Amino acid sequence: MKKIVITGGAGFVGSNIAIALNCDYENCEIIAFDNLYRKGSELNVPRLELNGVEFVNGDVRNSQDLANLGKFDLMIECSAEPSVLAGKGGDTDYLIQTNLHGAINCADVCRKFDAPMIFLSTSRVYPIEPLVNCEVSEKESRFELRSSQNILGLSEHGIAEDFPMNGARSLYGGTKYAAEIMLGEYRDAFSLPIVINRCGVLAGPWQFGKADQGIAAFWIAAHCFNKPLKYIGFGGSGKQVRDMLHIDDLIRLIKLQIAEPAKFANDTYNVGGGNFSSASLLELTGLCRDVTGNRIEITPELEMRYADIPIYISDNRKITECCGWKPEKNIEIIIKDIYKWMTDTPGVNTLFKD
Ligand SMILES: NC(=O)c1ccc[n+]([C@@H]2O[C@H](COP(=O)([O-])OP(=O)(O)OC[C@H]3O[C@@H](n4cnc5c(N)ncnc54)[C@H](O)[C@@H]3O)[C@@H](O)[C@H]2O)c1
Known part of the structure; x- marks a missing residue:
């Protein structure tokens, strides 16, 4: 692996993953791509750079920004407007453009560079x-x-992956579920390997x-x-x-998914x-x-x-059965x-x- 791109790489999840991977993958370039939309993410930029991660200021809504990254070998898609209240005030544009169209733009650039994707989804895809x-x-x-x-x-x-999916799930959950569906289509139509982790609350x-x-x-x-x-x-x-x-437990799983992609191939896992x-x-x-x-x-x-x-x-039993991972x-x-x-x-x- 020569180059890994982490979208939302200055966010909570993305920055922690980027820094952890940079320690483990000595000869691999780790790129954190982020538009610094989230308050506080700007504080992660010097931290990323201090830890040897390259920061690229870019927007997943803009496919040219993604194409400008050049060829890479893996994308971890962590960019999002992640609030469950987002869009409720009436302005849904940023939420939909980032969480849905942004995820599709990411899949498109992965397709272009023939790079697999690990997608950070949410337990909020389950209906309320x-x-x-x-x-x-x-x-x-x-x-x-x-x-x-x-x-x-x-x-x-807890809640397992075969929980029924009919019903409203919040505007946020809806954008993430719609993204999951489209990523599923990219897997199928273009044989693009995509692993989806549906995370409960992440913290650290x-x-x-x-x-x-x-x-x-x-x-x-x-x-x-x-x-x-x-x-x-x-x-x-x-x-x-x-x-x-704990974010460290998520990072442990991501590392397993990078090391043995075939084990997780094209599946969706609850992770919490x-x-x-x-x-x-x-x-x-x-x-x-x-x-x-x-x-x-x-x-x-x-x-x-x-x-x-x-x-x-x-309900983590599927991912635990797959690879032994547990929090x-x-x-x-x-x-x-x-x-x-x-x-x-x-x-x-x-x-x-x-
Ligand atoms: N934190 C949680 O509890 C949790 C739980 C389940 C799922 N997730 C998912 O994990 C991922 C990471 O969440 P997080 O907690 O790190 O959130 P975060 O807000 O800390 O990080 C998201 C990053 O994406 C960036 N971003 C937003 N819009 C962008 C755009 N248009 N282009 C480029 N970058 C953009 C933000 O600036 C931010 O740095 C998200 O996909 C979220 O849906 C998070």
Whole structure:
């Protein structure tokens, strides 16, 4: 492998992957391609360059920017407007142009250079209504999936890849699912190898979390810098649950996928913290209090938020069966690692304080 392009390479996921690959693939050029749309991504540019990764300022909406990269051997497509609330205000253009058309432009340039692609998709491709109506028990600090479920692909292990796909899934989820469908067509029509990872919540250092995306970093930042928080929806209970995967665990999987592409060939996998690493907002608060030693005001808000769901747990059994991969760094490690990064790294705290 001579050259790997990482789109969205100055973002949370992309920058961490780029730096990790640059350490492992000594004679390979690693390019981080990004238009710096996400606030905070600009802070990753010097970090990328310090770690030997070349940064290219470009836009996936513009196919010429992608073609200008020249021939490469693999693309990891991490660019996105990743907020689940994106487009809800009425302006859907950026979301659709980046997440759908951008992904297709990426597939086109991969086709041109005969390069395989690893696509970062999301658990948000699964429709909301069956997730809202799944069987949960309400425990003291969280909702929990019951072992008896009446929906295909749903069990106490979480949500599997054969979960039914009918129904609305949020504008964000819709763009990612539409991209998945088109990438499937590129696989079929042009024999372009594409692996799709449907990730649950991803978390770790260098995530510039905000209320609608990057919840772990956002929650810790509020505790570090005394900002108020809200438990939104679900009776203001804070019992909604997400699985959370440490970025290091995702990188381990990406490396396996690069090393043995045939093993993962042209398939779609759910990839997340699973039952091993998950938290409700209430539990997240407890962890943040422990690590920061600070208590902040958290107010309940009864009104449900657009596209919210009570629980998402990735059923990782397919990917584990395929290659043995499992998450290893649990939610406690995630919180400690983010806290350390947030408080130790010059410049980062000012971004969260604002
Ligand atoms: N972080 C999560 O919890 C999570 C969960 C599931 C899936 N994902 C997926 O993982 C990928 C990476 O997400 P992330 O958390 O790193 O988000 P991020 O916002 O940190 O990174 C995305 C990067 O894409 C860049 N970008 C946006 N529009 C672009 C454009 N038009 N052209 C070029 N670059 C553009 C942004 O500037 C940013 O640096 C996304 O595809 C997202 O859908 C993320």
